[in-house]
Amino acid sequence: MVLSLLSLCAKEVVSDHSSSPLWLRWVPRELYGPLLEASFAGCRPLAVSELVHKWPERRLRVGGRRKRGQPPPSRLCVQALLLAVVRGLSDQRCALRVLDLCGLQVEEGPMVDSMGGWSLTVALCTMIVQASAGAHRRDGERKRFSALHRDKNVKRERGQQKKAREASDDNEVVMSCIDGGPSREVLEEDYMVQGVRRRMEMARTLIDEPSSITYREENDICVQLQVRADIFVNARSWERVCVALSTPGPLKLQCRYLRVEEISVSSIRTLLDLLPREGLLGIDVRYSNLGVTGLAQLLPMLAAFPDLKSLRLHYCNLDLRRDQPGQQEALGDLSQGLAQLQQLRRLSLTALRLPGQLRVLLSSLPQPLEVLELPYLSLSPADLAYLSCSHHSSSIQQLDLSENRLDVNTLPSVRRLLSQASGTLCHLSLSGCGLNDDLLGLLLPSLGCCLSLKSLALALNPLSMAGLQEAVRTAARMPSLRQLLYPNPLEDYQPGLPERPSSAQLLDWPLDESIDVSITGSRLNKVLQDCGRADILLTCDLLNYDKDLVD
Template sequence: MVFVSLVNLCAKEVVSDHSSSPSWLSCVPRELYAALLEAAFNSCRPLAVGELVQRWPERSLRVGGKKRRGRGHKTPNRLCIQALLLSVVRGLLDKRCALQLLDLCDLQGEEGGMGDPMGGWSLTVALCTMVVQARTGVQRKRVLAMEREKYVKRERGQEGKPEAKVLGGQGDCEENTESAGDHVRVVTEELGAPGPSGDEELIKGVRRRMERMRQVAAKQGLADIREVTGDVDPDSEVLVHVRADLFVNARSWERVRAALSTTGPLKLQCRYLRVEELSVSSIGTLLDLLPRQSLLGVDIRYSSLGVTGLSLLLPQLSAFPALSSLRMHYCNLDFRRDEPGQEDALRDMSLGLGQLQQLRHVSLTALRLPGHLRMLLSSLSHPLEILELPYLRLTPADLAYLSCSQHASMLQQLDLSENHLDESTLPSMRRLLSQASGTLQHLTLSGCGLTDGLLATLLPSLSCCQSLRSLGLALNPLSLAGLLDLVRIASRMPSLRQLLYPNPLEDYQPGLPDLPSSSQLLDWPLDELMEVNNTSVKLNRVLTENGRTDLFLTCDLLNYDKDLVD
């Protein structure tokens, strides 16, 4: 149940009527800005969002975050986010705005979700556009101010000296040539030059001189622009630091590169960098442009790196002292012994991982490196806390190494989905669970081919994991009897809060093989003649009998989120 305070109720009422904003904006105390902004986001009031942020009275502003949304807060609407970004730029010229740090980490939602949230890619593009536009706007303002100052000085210096307008003026050539004839006559008389017969040639000479002076003035103006935007300390012009998670692909790479290369009033900092379908050189360019101290994690997806490409990137990653997370999904490393240099590249990759001193989270999805887990992880100087190895084709030797490694006793999250488990791997799995029993909080073994017999062998080790909060076992070929045994054991684990269970084999339509694969279980239709909630009723009855009302059971693989229990 979500409790709403009186302040939040009043704030919602205040921001609901935009016509009243001039009356309350002028007198609202700074302590209420946060409540008003939160109400504006939750009620989707982009105009109120813009007015509040443009005159934000605090030095920092944090918008977004999974923990905030977990307490019942909505993901901000796309229009509200756009209003936020626009008002940040406007606030640069507003003396009432004290903003120095804008934190937008975890702000992105799922594209096309409820409430029209802004996805990671769209938010990244909007942020980069904001940074570049802010730079252009401030630069334009400075150039215009310099031009006005020059004009005033020039006008003050030319009072009572009309001849200077012809001989040394910096105005427009066409405007000045209208009176050129009169001034030429004055000059010719003073110099004793020929009379009217020589006027035409002298006018041409004056025009040439005026054009040269105009060109000199134009060059001087460019020099002044360079003086404003040239080689200076990049941080000297920064008014607001913008911290965010960036999502970059081939379509947005150029814009992100331009924003990170820009010096100006807004400086973009990246906490987590996610890249998709980019080459090794493009990823390397982005890494060179990112501020060193702020990057915590890198997520590389659908990029054909190869073992050699990854070994080239890892030394660049070692330049980020706070980097704690490295995730690679479908990056096609595809190690092949028959190709020359592959063994050396694999050793370089292992040494590169060892240089990441703060690495605590490693996620390797479908990298096709069976039998090489020891070489990959043994070089790490500190034990991992999060290890995700789905679709990695782990061998018995890989699991044997993992169960005896330095990481086993420190793991908090472990994902071995879609790695086949059988009788030969169960001893290593039981040893691994025993080592991790004191720390393991999230375990996923979905699609591992666990039958009733295999799971029965594994359940005693699972029950020893007294810190376990979520357990995922979807797409395993279990019968209803095996599933009921699983729920009975789970109900006796006091820390467990979520269980993702597989549909029992009895719920599928006839024709399913005796030992179906995870892909067959995923695609095979469920029997419509079976009662839809029959299995769920039986499982929840087991929970009731064991007095567990705080354990959430679900078979919805697509919407399962282990982070909801945190």
């Protein structure tokens, strides 16, 4: 990654923290952004703290999508940022009003020093509670000071009233001796005029003085800073998140994507009641024992979030293969709940085991889906037949059918689906679908028609070297394809594999140590070069495969 001249200069400036008091006061507001980026890149938490504490803009975004090769911010820098935000609440020079941390957390990869979703959520909630406690403490101190100030003014007024009464009595004695002098009513009117002036002066003082109770109480009622972030909640952090969402104070937490793990339906409902309705784009529920009935109870609550576009359910125990009473009624409620999600564009259902029920679920959605992920779903031929003819087929941009076993009976539906989605489909995963050379050969013409396809995953399929080479030749004829995840050919495994091994057998079966795996990659890349394509990334690394790298 080549750094620009501005980035190089910013890196040099923030490298010496001892000189920051000299240059920070002269830095124009346009350079705060490059300096903060350099501070994060160089792991300079003290520089991060000072820049955020004096941030001149109303909005600050840290996070988002990183460039290739760009490391995430370190834990120390993130902690310094949060502490500086709290300190800036009491500094009128800080103009920050919106802090956007969406996408800051790191969930995968070997980044030991970075901050994950759970840690970032706990740190954010702690910051919000501490800011609220500090605001109440400062408010109590201001109220005590204001009470003393008010008592002092009251005593001053009482003294002035006493002097006015004494002067009034003396004037009555004098005026009684002088014929035609002013009466007592005239003196009382003069005193009332002086009292009105005094009260106007006190009101002006309460407006002008920053320590006044009127000014400060108004600021305490209003939210000073909006904090937008992706929230990760499990059983250990649930209570802290609920406290942060329900605690009034100068910081208000807004959620963009909510991810919950291993918590009950009632806990999820409590959390949804506390979340702000605006701005929530997606909900990800994982490893929670929802069941069909529990999910049917949650879906009407999701309809209250107008911006919700993504719903992901992973390993939530929605097993309909068991003959249980009331399942069909609950499935109908589930369909009605999905029908209320007007803006839903992404639906991910992992290992829910709903064979033969795809029509009931997807047909109720009011808008066509753009992302549909159905791994480990035990799809039946009827499910794939419906999907190929549904109103979603012509709008799908990302499709995941991995670990759904395909055969000669389901292949016509898959080919029809690819034909319908050929103009929009950008990412396709067919990993672990049991595709051998013959099945893949029947599927390759339909794949070749997907002119918008950018990434294709074929891992854990029982393909020979000849089948892989034919797949690479087809990929070379696809103009938009940039990444292909291929399986190890059957020739690279030790002897003893079944005739048509499953994905689990291919994953566990040892490779032949006498064969150099890199030779397979070299042979496939040679096929690409012969076809005039050197811009396609070929990889068999299933763990580090990332389809988003091509976007």
